[in-house]
Amino acid sequence: MKLNRLRRTIDDARLVLAAGLVLIALGCTPRATLTGETATVRGAELLAPLKQELKQALMAGMQEGPLNAISVCKDQAPAIADALSVDGIEIGRTSHRLRNPANVAPDWVTAEMQSYLGDAADRAPKVVALLDDREGYVEPIVVQALCIACHGETLAPDLAAHIDEAYPEDEATGFEVGDLRGVYWVEYPRGSRSSTQ
Numbered sequence: 125m126k127l128n129r130l131r132r133t134i135d136d137a138r139l140v141l142a143a144g145l146v147l148i149a150l151g152c153t154p155r156a157t158l159t160g161e162t163a164t165v166r167g168a169e170l171l172a173p174l175k176q177e178l179k180q181a182l183m184a185g186m187q188e189g190p191l192n193a194i195s196v197c198k199d200q201a202p203a204i205a206d207a208l209s210v211d212g213i214e215i216g217r218t219s220h221r222l223r224n225p226a227n228v229a230p231d232w233v234t235a236e237m238q239s240y241l242g243d244a245a246d247r248a249p250k251v252v253a254l255l256d257d258r259e260g261y262v263e264p265i266v267v268q269a270l271c272i273a274c275h276g277e278t279l280a281p282d283l284a285a286h287i288d289e290a291y292p293e294d295e296a297t298g299f300e301v302g303d304l305r306g307v308y309w310v311e312y313p314r315g316s317r318s319s320t321q
């Protein structure tokens with residue numbers, strides 16, 4: 125009796141192992157999403173200048189009022205991301221509710237963003253294995269108080285008019301502090317190292 129149960133357990137274990145090997149052989153390992161410090165260091169490092177420069181541009185722009193900050197954002201945000209997209213590295217930010225339709229993301233980023241949207245408790249950055257020996261990194265962008273002036277429920281009328289004019293397809297209002305605004309993303313050749321290392 126005991127022996128039978130033991131056999132069954134061993135058979136079960138074999139089955140699980142076999143299934144796993146078949147999956148690996150077929151190349152269909154579960155979507156390789158990694159979290160944790162070691163895995164995410166490279167992506168975080170590549171994103172740092174984008175985040176820093178955007179923040180600086182926003183702060184500098186806001187000092188002369190939100191209307192001015194919009195122009196700064198409009199001209200500088202895409203230019204900053206472009207300037208950092210070199211050597212097989214592509215970098216950007218996106219949202220499920222875009223202000224600028226040009227900020228649309230690659231498909232793998234959209235998939236990760238959907239998974240963040242589906243799980244409010246999951247705000248950890250992730251590393252994703254991509255085709256052609258490339259790797260991707262995503263990091264959630266959460267709405268802060270500072271963002272509400274331009275992404276909140278009610279905007280100042282002159283601001284709203286300005287945004288309407290610059291971004292006729294704007295979907296990026298109605299956010300509250302703590303909401304997921306979108307993600308930063310970067311993709312790069314696996315194993316590549318930045319000049320800072």
Ligand code: HEC
Pocket residue numbers: 182190191193194197198199201202217218219221222223224225227265266267268270271272273274275296305306307
């Ligand atoms: C002064 C107004 C203003 C403020 C304040 C502001 N934004 Fe924006 N935001 C914009 C504009 C304008 C764009 C479009 C930029 C472009 O053309 O790429 C934008 C675009 C974005 C995008 C890119 C995706 C998209 O919708 O096109 C994200 C993400 C974003 N903002 C997040 C934030 C966050 C987070 C904050 C607060 C830390 C913030 N913004 C504060 C005006 C603002």
